Amino acid sequence: SAVISQKPSRDICQRGTSLTIQCQVDSQVTMMFWYRQQPGQSLTLIATANQGSEATYESGFVIDKFPISRPNLTFSTLTVSNMSPEDSSIYLCSVDPGAYTFGSGTRLTVV
Amino acid sequence: GEDVEQSLFLSVREGDSSVINCTYTDSSSTYLYWYKQEPGAGLQLLTYIFSNMDMKQDQRLTVLLNKKDKHLSLRIADTQTGDSAIYFCAENPGGYNKLIFGAGTRLAVHP
Numbered sequence: 001s002a003v004i005s006q007k008p009s010r011d012i013c014q015r016g017t018s019l020t021i022q023c024q025v026d027s028q029v030t031m032m033f034w035y036r037q038q039p040g041q042s043l044t045l046i047a048t049a050n051q052g053s054e055a056t057y058e059s060g061f062v063i064d065k066f067p068i069s070r071p072n073l074t075f076s077t078l079t080v081s082n083m084s085p086e087d088s089s090i091y092l093c094s095v096d097p098g099a100y101t102f103g104s105g106t107r108l109t110v111v
Numbered sequence: 112g113e114d115v116e117q118s119l120f121l122s123v124r125e126g127d128s129s130v131i132n133c134t135y136t137d138s139s140s141t142y143l144y145w146y147k148q149e150p151g152a153g154l155q156l157l158t159y160i161f162s163n164m165d166m167k168q169d170q171r172l173t174v175l176l177n178k179k180d181k182h183l184s185l186r187i188a189d190t191q192t193g194d195s196a197i198y199f200c201a202e203n204p205g206g207y208n209k210l211i212f213g214a215g216t217r218l219a220v221h222p
Contacts, residue, residue, distance in 0.1 A: 001156070031208055042199065042212040043154070058209075092153055100144060100203075100210055104153035 002027050002095050006103035013083055013110050020079045021106045023093035028073035030096065034066070037090040037105070046091075049076045083110045115202055115213035122219045129187040131198050131216045136181060139205030143176065145185045146199045148215070154199070157185070187218075195220045 003026040013019050023032060034046040046066055047055045055068040070076045080087050092105040114136045123129045135143065144159040160167045160174045160183070167174045173186040183200055197217050201210040 006153075033209065042214045043210075044212075045209045048208055090153075094210075096208065100159075100201075101156055102146070102154040107151075 001101045002029060004093060004095060004101055004103035006093060006106055008106055009104065010107040011109070013108065015084050015110055017083055018079055018081045019083065019108060020077050021091055021093075023076045023078070023103055025074045025095055030073070032070060032076045033094040033096070033100075034068065034076075034078045035092045035094060035102075037092065039088065043092065046078070080108065083108075085110045115200060115211050117198075117200055117213035117216045119214060120217050120219070122221065123190050125190060125192060125220055125222050127190055129185075129190045129194070129218055129220075131185045131187075131200075131218065133183040133185075133200035133213055134181055135183065135200070135202045135211075137202055137204040137211070138178070138181065140202040141205050142203045143174075143183050144201040144203070144210065145172075145174065145183075146201065146212075148197045148199065150196075157198075190218075190220050192220050192222075194218060 005024045007022045032049045035043045037043045045058050046061045047057045049055045049068050049070040051070045051073050067079045088110045090105045090107050093103045117133045141162050142159050145157045146154045147157050148154050158169050160176050171188045175184045197215040199212050199215045201212045
């Protein structure tokens with residue numbers, strides 16, 4: 001299965017700032033997904049990123065808050081914009097094909 | 112609708128078998144997944160089962176699927192302290208490129 005690297009692994013950010021999370025895959029994949037895991041909660045899909053097209057956002061998530069780039073078949077970024085403490089979560093990327101393999105996640109704390 | 116339910120907590124003695132149960136609602140799911148999350152870590156794909164299968168075995172792991180009742184279980188034989196983690200089941204509703212996760216079952220293994 002695909003090997004996924006995420007950066008940064010963790011960060012502490014000031015409210016009002018933005019953080020860009022990178023997801024790198026060791027093979028070309030069609031679809032990349034971004035999930036959020038709030039403290040003590042399960043995972044919720046933020047958006048699906050396909051190369052060469054706009055990301056598709058799930059209900060409750062908008063592009064202005066979570067802009068996504070997908071410049072090629074092995075890389076994607078998720079930006080968390082204008083952060084507030086409610087954005088403190090683990091953000092994970094996932095890929096398909098690859099049996100929905102997940103990266104190790106980015107643990108974000110907003111203070 | 113899409114909904115995945117799991118019991119939240121399971122405690123077992125080291126060496127015993129653990130059985131984690133999951134129910135899902137979308138009968139069009141083509142695959143069902145089990146993930147493991149250790150403290151502070153991302154999600155590790157443990158195993159998955161295609162919807163036309165009843166059982167899948169992989170070393171100490173056995174997955175049982177009752178499609179009629181929409182019930183999925185994960186059995187861990189000879190449970191070890193290293194198996195202590197949160198286990199998530201997830202469905203992949205047909206026609207949707209996303210996973211729907213349960214709330215996770217926290218498995219505690221004691222001597």
